[in-house]
Amino acid sequence: MRALGPGSVSSFLKIILDVVFAALWITLGVVGLALLAALVFSFNPDLFPDMLSNNAAVVARRGPLFAGMLLVFALSLTGVLTIVHALRRIFLTLTAGDPFHPQNVQRLRLIGLMLAALEVGRYGVWGVSTLVPWVKDVKPNFSLTAWFSVLVVFVLAEVFREGARLRREAELTI
Numbered sequence: 001m002r003a004l005g006p007g008s009v010s011s012f013l014k015i016i017l018d019v020v021f022a023a024l025w026i027t028l029g030v031v032g033l034a035l036l037a038a039l040v041f042s043f044n045p046d047l048f049p050d051m052l053s054n055n056a057a058v059v060a061r062r063g064p065l066f067a068g069m070l071l072v073f074a075l076s077l078t079g080v081l082t083i084v085h086a087l088r089r090i091f092l093t094l095t096a097g098d099p100f101h102p103q104n105v106q107r108l109r110l111i112g113l114m115l116a117a118l119e120v121g122r123y124g125v126w127g128v129s130t131l132v133p134w135v136k137d138v139k140p141n142f143s144l145t146a147w148f149s150v151l152v153v154f155v156l157a158e159v160f161r162e163g164a165r166l167r168r169e170a171e172l173t174i
Contacts, residue, residue, distance in 0.1 A: 004094055004095070004097050004099060005095065005096075005097045006095060008094075008095065010091050010094035010095050011091075011095040013091055014088060014091035014092060014094075014095055017084055017087050017088045017091060018088060020084055021081070021084050021085060021088055024077060024080060024081045024084060025081070027077060028074060028077045028078065028081065031070055031073055031074045031077060032074060034070055035067055035070040035071060035074060038063050038064075038066045038067040038070060039063070039064075039067045041063050042063020042064050042066070042067060043063075065132070072121070072125060075121065076118060076121060079114045079117055079118045079121070080114075080118070082110065082114050083110075083111050083114045083115070086107040086108075086110050086111050086114075087107075087111070089103070089104075089107055090104050090107050090108070099160075099163070100160060100163035100164045100166075100167045101164070102164045104160045104164070105157050105158075105160050105161040105164060108153055108154075108156055108157035108160055109154065109157045111153050112150050112153035112154045112157065115146065115149055115150045115153060116147075116150045119143065119146045119147065119150070122143075123140060126140035127140075
């Protein structure tokens, strides 16, 4: 089976990325609605009288924290959505048979930056979670694999940059 062009492995992976992209958008919409509901409930718990119980005051106090957690999750989803979108664009060029498209360099760099931002965000969540009294035994770990992946993506971006440069030179050759 071919790796590039129509009907290739890259076109199959592009279809999978399209499905994942749509699912991420749907998930982001659901998280946005949940975030809105958490904020509304935390500022006015009387809007949902059926949900009120003896612990309503506790739930209402933790509403902003829950909204904050949903916001962090939405930001993480947005980072993953950005990565998947860039991958979709890269696989579109692979399906077209043009792997060294000049835009793929910027797309790979964006993927590397997003991976790094997600990893730094993970450290931030761990730092904040130690301040929450009911969260116990949170032990942050340094993920060498994640940072290695970031470096690999940046190296691949440079490889694609060099490939695009060589292609430009070949196009100028008579």
